Each structure stands twice: as structure tokens, then as C-alpha cells.
Amino acid sequence: MGWHTRPVRALLVPLCALVAIASCDCGEPLAELIPEIAVDPEVLELGALQTRLVHERTITVGNRGSGSLVVTGATIEPDGGPFAIVSAPSSVAPRGSAPLVVSFSVDAPGAHSAELVLTSNDPTTPRLVVPLRAEGGAPVLFVTPNPLTFGRVNEGEGAAANVSIVNDGLHELTITSIAFGDGDVGFVLDDSGALPLPRTLQPRESVVVVVALQPDADLVARAGRDLRDELIVGSDVGDVTVPVSAAVNLAPVVINVEERSRRTVVKAAVGDVVRLDGSETADPEGDAFTLLWSVVERPAGSAMTVIGQGQERVRVTPDVVGRAVVRLRATDIHGAFAEADVEFLPRDLAVVLRWAPTDDAGCRAFTPEQCAAFTDAERRQRCCGQSDLDLHFVAPGGVLGDFGVCPVGCDEAFCAEESDEHVDTCRQAGLDCAYANRTPEWGARGRVDDPSLDIDDVSGDGPEVITLNEPGDGSYRVLVHYCQDRVGTEPSAASVEIVDEGVVLATIGPQRIEAGQVWIAAVLLRSNNAWQVVPSTLFETNVPADLCSR
Secondary structure: OOOOOOOOOOEOOOOOOOOOOEEEEEOOOOOOOOOEEEEOOOEEEEEEEEOOEEEEEEEEEEEOOOEEEEEEEEEOOOOOHOOOOHOOOOOOOOOOOEEEEHHHHHOOEEEEEEEEEEOOOOOOOOEEEEEEEEEEHHHHHHEEEOOEEEEEOOOOEEEEEEEEEEOOOOOEEEEEEEEOOOOOOOEEEOOOOOOOOEEEOOOOOOEEEEEEEEOOOHHOOOOOOOOEEEEEEEEOOEEEEEEEEHHHHHHHHOOOOOOOOOOOEOOOOOOOOEEEEEOOEOOOOOOOOOEEEEEEEOOOOOOOEEEEEOEEEEEEEOOOOEEEEEEEEEEOOOOOEEEEEEEOOOOOOOEEEEEEEEOOHHHHHHHHHHHHOOHHHHHHHHHHOEEEEEEEEEEEEEEEEOOOOOOOOOHHHOOOOOOOOOOOOOOOOEEEEOOEOOOOOEEEEEEHEEEEEEEEEOOOOOOOEEOOOOOEEEEEEEEEEEEEEOOOOOOOOEEEEEEOOOOOEEEEEEEEEOOEEEEEEEEEEEEEEEEEEEOOOEEEEOOOOOOOOO
């Protein structure tokens, strides 16, 4: 250690010279015991320290002399400053040392100096001064990364990056603003990482903000593909500017439409084969791309799939009444993607019939295991699931069994066609839409307002489905005919569901029904573009004898 001291000396005094000691033996001189103060360090340099904390340092007080050192005083001059004495020794043994602790604390940045003054019984240095110097450190604003470079950013995928704002100094700082210099280049601060301002950061504290970019064609048209901006972080100690850059890769422009109508909303019946066309999809930069089709929304119970995956043109077939969405995603070789949807809606009105054997049905005497062991012929004669119930939807003014006829000389396929190619020559009228009159001509000429028997189940538990677009006003009837009980012991519980543009208006039943009976399930009243459903438990009394054999 470096000691603050004076040269070592010894003082010899002949004791026989002292008159007060009469009986002195003057043969040998004796040494006087004298203390000698020393300190380490001689100057206390604390450097920059964090504000608002108490920093303690130790000064070693030594005694190089032969006598005991008595410290009579330890003070800081001037008094009342940032320096203070925490503890000081009162004495130090010869050739020994003891600690003296000094503290430093300030509330603000800035340099400070003072003196530690030690007084003692050292006859040569009764007053020893140790200079004290320290400063409260300043705040330092540091932002990383700087610069912020995204590289290539794909449309559709976008990009985000964390930016750390750090107080790298020794005093608190306050973040007052975070903004982009241009503000119209597309870079944004992600709301999920928003930082309430102003925000005070303690020394060594940091916060993170998220810079995001979701480029699109409009942004490229406005600002170009090479985007440059500045993120400016403002604080009470100055600003830090971070250059931000990215290169945009635009995604393909996706066109997904129904092939014939070129529409993105399709009203389709269950069982209709709908063809979708994505052939007009193109990449604005000429990059190669791939196509991916998917059913992203579907009604409960649906297993609708896309046939022709990866091709420009595909086909789908709705299998359950309800809303579905088929999405086409085009992804270029760099990973940029865009999507477009075709929405499938049920026809304006859907009537769905389901049924099951009643609990007391005689066919329930055979367990599923027994039925599985039967021959096909035995199963059809004994086991449940052989019943045939028919759904009838009767137009205003119509009667049960009014099936009409396909004009003489007209191909029956033309009478049932979906298009209007033969509307002037081949249309089957009749006001009862059922198995024998699947697509009757109703209302205005053409298919736009005609009903359709989309599903006809001749054996089992349904469903049977009739749908209708653009219904006219009036009173419609929904009827269920138990056409055939093949085992003779299978009364059924029938239920009817009324669906308006995908929304279930009513579920009617279950209603017990036996062979030959016609259940008047509901009357549907149409007025002012709205339906009123009137459920019923009544049965039709006037049933044509050949109703299920025409």
C-alpha cells in the first residue's frame, strides 16, 4: 500500500539530564515511543457512481510509529456535502492499521470534491488531509439494434423485430417520445408492445418495443419496394435515431371465384358440385407460386373436401346444410402469400328431415350384433333402418301429390336441369316438391326461385333436404309421408329442421309416425322477406293411395 507519511526517525534523550530524577543511572539512553500516522489511499478517487444510492469506500489508517496513535478527530470539509464518515478508528496500535469508512451519495449527476481531515497525536503530522473526489453518473440512452434492418419482408407474412431501449448510464432518464421520422413508409409500433409515455428508466433498466411491417401493394405503390425510415427515440437527455430499412416482396394477387358466375358468394344446395376457378391468380413480380385450397369453415357434421388440390380449378360439394368457406392461398418462391375466399351459403330456405325408429319399434328386438350376422335379405326383413320417409314441400295454393308432369317429348333430364337452357320447352310444374317432382317450375320462369329436392334417402334415417331460393310471399306447407315400412315393425320418430340462410329457425318434433301416415310438420308463412314458422302435430286425412309410387 502507499502510505501518506514522513521519514522514520528515532529520538534519543539522556535521562540523566533531567534534574527531576536524582537517582538516575546515566549509563544507557532510552528511546521515546512516538506515533506516526499514514493513510492508503492518499487521494480517494471514486469516479462515476450511480445516483440515489449510498456508496461506501474504505481508507486504511496506519501507524508506522512506535507509540500508540490516538485519532482525535475525523471530519469532512466542507460539511453537509455528499461525502460522509460512516466509521473511524479512535486509535491504532504501533505498526498496525484500522479501517475508516467514507460514504458518497447524490441525487443528481455532477462532480463533487471534499477533504477528509484527520487529527491525531502524531507530533509531526497532527492534521492529515485526504482529498475526496467523486461524481454522480449521468444517464445514457442506448438503443439496439441500431440500425434496424429487416431484409426482405413478404407480403402476407410481414415481419416484426424487438427494439431494446436501455438506460446505460448511472442516473434515471425519461423516454419522452418514440416515433418514425416519415410515418408513411409502413413501419409501425406494434400495439401489443406499446410503451406508455413518458416512461422513466432507472440505471441499467431497459424496455422493449416492437417494430412491425405488414406490406401490401398499396404501400409499394406509395413508397416503393425499398423502404427506409428512422425510428427516433426521444428522452430528457437527447434523442437516438435508428435507421430502419426493408425490401418488400409482394405476394401473388389471388382470384378465387365460382367458375360460371365469377362470384365469391355461392348459394349451393347439398349435393351440388360447385367448381371454383383460381386461374387468374398472378404474381406482380413474375415469381413462380404454388396454390393451396382448403375448407376453413364448415357446418357441424360436414366432411366437405376440395377435389383437385394444387390445381387452378377445383370442385367442392356441400354435404350439410350451412355456411362454409373455401380458401385459396397462393405462395411465391420467397414465401409471400395472399388468400381469397369463396363463401358457400345454403339456399335461402332449407327444410331438413331426419328420422329414427321409436323406442318401442319391433325391429329393435334384434341387436346390432345380431343384425350384423344376418344375411342381407334377413337384415332387410327384420332389422331397423329399412324405413322410407318422404319430405314434401307444398307451394301456396298447392296440394299434396301435385307433382305435375314433364312435357311430352321432353327429355326428363332437361326438366331437372339446374340451368335455364331449356326453360321454354322443358319444365315440370306441380306445386308439391318431393321425390317425384324434384325441381318443379315455380313462380317466375327459370330456376332462380324454384325449389330443389337435394337429398332423397330411400332407406335409413335421412336426411332428406329441400331448398328454395328467393321465395315468394304466401303460405307453404312442410309434410312428412311414411312411404314404406319394409319390416312392418318400424314406427319412426321424425324431426324437421327449418333453416333460413344458414340460421335454424325451428326444430319440430320428434313426432311418432307410422306407415301410410302424412304428418303436417309445419306451415311456413312468408311476408316482408321474413318467415313465420307454425309447428304442427296434425296428420293429413286425405292421402292419395299412390302417393309414394308415382
